[in-house]
Amino acid sequence: MTHDSQTWLALSGGVGGAKLALGLVRALEDSSRLMIAANTGDDFEHLGLTICPDIDTLMYTLAGLNNPETGWGRAGETATFMTAVAALGGETWFHLGDGDLATHVARSHRLAAGETLSSVTAALAQRLGIQADIVPMTDDVVRTIVETEGGDLALQHYFVREQCVPRVLGFRYAGGGDAVANSRILERLADTSLGAIIICPSNPYISIDPILAIPGLRRAIEASAAPVIAVSPIVGGHALKGPTAKMMLERGVEPSATTVARHYGDLLDGFIIDEVDEAEAAGIAATGTEVVVAKTVMNDLGDRIALAGEVLAFVERLRGH
Amino acid sequence: MTHDSQTWLALSGGVGGAKLALGLVRALEDSSRLMIAANTGDDFEHLGLTICPDIDTLMYTLAGLNNPETGWGRAGETATFMTAVAALGGETWFHLGDGDLATHVARSHRLAAGETLSSVTAALAQRLGIQADIVPMTDDVVRTIVETEGGDLALQHYFVREQCVPRVLGFRYAGGGDAVANSRILERLADTSLGAIIICPSNPYISIDPILAIPGLRRAIEASAAPVIAVSPIVGGHALKGPTAKMMLERGVEPSATTVARHYGDLLDGFIIDEVDEAEAAGIAATGTEVVVAKTVMNDLGDRIALAGEVLAFVERLRGH
Numbered sequence: 001m002t003h004d005s006q007t008w009l010a011l012s013g014g015v016g017g018a019k020l021a022l023g024l025v026r027a028l029e030d031s032s033r034l035m036i037a038a039n040t041g042d043d044f045e046h047l048g049l050t051i052c053p054d055i056d057t058l059m060y061t062l063a064g065l066n067n068p069e070t071g072w073g074r075a076g077e078t079a080t081f082m083t084a085v086a087a088l089g090g091e092t093w094f095h096l097g098d099g100d101l102a103t104h105v106a107r108s109h110r111l112a113a114g115e116t117l118s119s120v121t122a123a124l125a126q127r128l129g130i131q132a133d134i135v136p137m138t139d140d141v142v143r144t145i146v147e148t149e150g151g152d153l154a155l156q157h158y159f160v161r162e163q164c165v166p167r168v169l170g171f172r173y174a175g176g177g178d179a180v181a182n183s184r185i186l187e188r189l190a191d192t193s194l195g196a197i198i199i200c201p202s203n204p205y206i207s208i209d210p211i212l213a214i215p216g217l218r219r220a221i222e223a224s225a226a227p228v229i230a231v232s233p234i235v236g237g238h239a240l241k242g243p244t245a246k247m248m249l250e251r252g253v254e255p256s257a258t259t260v261a262r263h264y265g266d267l268l269d270g271f272i273i274d275e276v277d278e279a280e281a282a283g284i285a286a287t288g289t290e291v292v293v294a295k296t297v298m299n300d301l302g303d304r305i306a307l308a309g310e311v312l313a314f315v316e317r318l319r320g321h
Numbered sequence: 322m323t324h325d326s327q328t329w330l331a332l333s334g335g336v337g338g339a340k341l342a343l344g345l346v347r348a349l350e351d352s353s354r355l356m357i358a359a360n361t362g363d364d365f366e367h368l369g370l371t372i373c374p375d376i377d378t379l380m381y382t383l384a385g386l387n388n389p390e391t392g393w394g395r396a397g398e399t400a401t402f403m404t405a406v407a408a409l410g411g412e413t414w415f416h417l418g419d420g421d422l423a424t425h426v427a428r429s430h431r432l433a434a435g436e437t438l439s440s441v442t443a444a445l446a447q448r449l450g451i452q453a454d455i456v457p458m459t460d461d462v463v464r465t466i467v468e469t470e471g472g473d474l475a476l477q478h479y480f481v482r483e484q485c486v487p488r489v490l491g492f493r494y495a496g497g498g499d500a501v502a503n504s505r506i507l508e509r510l511a512d513t514s515l516g517a518i519i520i521c522p523s524n525p526y527i528s529i530d531p532i533l534a535i536p537g538l539r540r541a542i543e544a545s546a547a548p549v550i551a552v553s554p555i556v557g558g559h560a561l562k563g564p565t566a567k568m569m570l571e572r573g574v575e576p577s578a579t580t581v582a583r584h585y586g587d588l589l590d591g592f593i594i595d596e597v598d599e600a601e602a603a604g605i606a607a608t609g610t611e612v613v614v615a616k617t618v619m620n621d622l623g624d625r626i627a628l629a630g631e632v633l634a635f636v637e638r639l640r641g642h
Binding site: 047048049074076077078080081082083084085087088089090097098099100101102103105106108109112113124127128 | 368369370395397398399401402403404405406408409410411418419420421422423424426427429430433434445448449
């Protein structure tokens with residue numbers, strides 16, 4: 001095992017991705033060699049503050065501050081702010097915990113002073129004692145738009161305010177085509193030390209595709225010598241969290257691990273599916289993607305570390321060690 | 322008594338002024354006839370938010386949300402935000418309660434969207450069920466600077482961060498000379514219904530002088546037909562709260578009700594001093610200012626209403642009813 005001479009890059013959205021990211025942090029001897037390229041397509045401006053839900057979930061999860069009940073937000077939160085916002089007639093559809101608010105206020109203040117999102121994220125993560133590198137996919141503004149039967153919705157409006165109810169017609173990533181990829185991610189992708197590119201079990205459409213929508217990032221991933229390994233976010237035809245399966249049905253494809261593999265297509269070198277989907281392994285392998293069947297449902301920290309171990313072992317195998 | 326056909330204008334800073342303002346609200350049959358011109362000289366930008374300490378203290382006091390222990394802030398607060406700010410290495414010298422933060426976030430958001438401070442203040446006060454009109458002295462930026470032996474300090478830096486320790490050399494009101502007086506205050510001053518201009522027992526240098534530093538406001542007060550009545554913030558040589566007496570000593574004048582009366586000078590038609598300062602009444606009256614001796618220390622709501630009653634009775638007398 002030579003993991004610790006290697007570096008790593010994970011592509012991640014929020015809750016599901018952060019679980020595997022935490023597993024990787026714990027499974028690696030030196031977690032500072034792990035870079036997590038975070039989706040910023042669901043960032044938004046709310047009450048005048050810049051909210052970065054996926055970065056925050058990653059930070060709180062890796063710092064051990066996350067609320068294990070919800071997956072997002074912080075443990076031990078109070079809600080005095082939201083109660084007061086409601087009394088003032090403000091918008092309450094997006095919950096901001098009192099402690100969580102410190103992150104948004106600090107970030108918004110620093111962005112307004114001219115700092116980049118990368119710089120702010122690195123500073124906040126360092127203050128929280130996080131060794132791994134959480135890096136926004138870009139410092140430019142990319143916004144995921146959910147095209148629904150009822151019209152276009154900004155991601156958080158679709159996700160939180162409308163509770164994923166509107167029927168999805170498609171997605172677009174406003175600003176994605178013109179966004180400049182984060183240079184630190186490009187450096188990592190070009191580095192010969194890079195052991196693997198790990199696509200976390202996040203929603204392909206709203207967590208991973210915004211990252212891949214940045215042309216410079218997609219090209220660099222395709223050009224990288226490191227294998228690309230994804231973990232299926234669909235288990236037994238269902239998403240463990242969120243609307244991935246619903247979105248697949250509405251787009252006319254079967255919610256399955258196979259659909260995820262097809263979606264990523266040639267990008268993938270390896271794919272990890274759950275034990276309950278073992279029957280799909282042969283079909284996916286027939287397309288030229290190596291498949292590993294593993295326990296992918298991460299109920300506790302042990303599961304997260306075990307799945308990370310499967311990912312790292314898979315990489316060893318793909319690299320022919 | 323014809324109070325209720327009349328309108329009223331109070332000039333106020335924070336804690337002490339807000340106590341009398343609450344008394345006036347309760348003493349008047351129709352508190353919507355009371356306008357409170359609020360000092361905004363101690364407003365400041367903090368963590369990217371616009372904080373208006375005197376407006377907030379007035380709003381919370383009149384809405385019954387204030388913290389009676391401190392005089393500022395809200396009752397029933399939590400401090401989760403500040404704890405999280407500290408963990409992120411942010412500035413913690415100015416305490417922002419979680420519920421209080423809703424006011425700052427809402428205000429900052431609306432100001433950034435182009436609303437005036439007057440409009441934001443009116444909207445927030447209305448949501449809190451306040452009948453009286455809380456009106457910022459101006460929508461322009463005026464900032465009280467405390468000139469100290471250690472250099473110039475923004476008001477909140479002097480007041481909160483430095484705990485009023487630096488020796489005061491003087492004050493200036495940056496932007497005051499060019500600020501446009503709030504038009505609603507000017508209208509009230511020109512209105513023949515105006516019963517009196519009441520200078521609340523606030524700090525003359527840092528709460529009332531910033532208001533009087535706006536040339537248009539000072540001229541309109543001088544030109545108004547209504548009598549100007551002040552309540553002394555100095556009782557028995559001490560300020561009931563804050564650094565008024567200390568500032569007087571450092572500026573080489575005796576901390577006394579007489580010093581306050583001299584400070585306001587010709588502006589005053591009537592002055593209310595505390596019973597313990599009765600010996601000063603004759604001297605002040607000799608300068609042509611009518612004096613009333615009353616209990617001015619407001620320990621409870623009854624005291625606030627009683628002092629407001631003294632003010633209103635004094636007005637009646639001055640107007641010759």
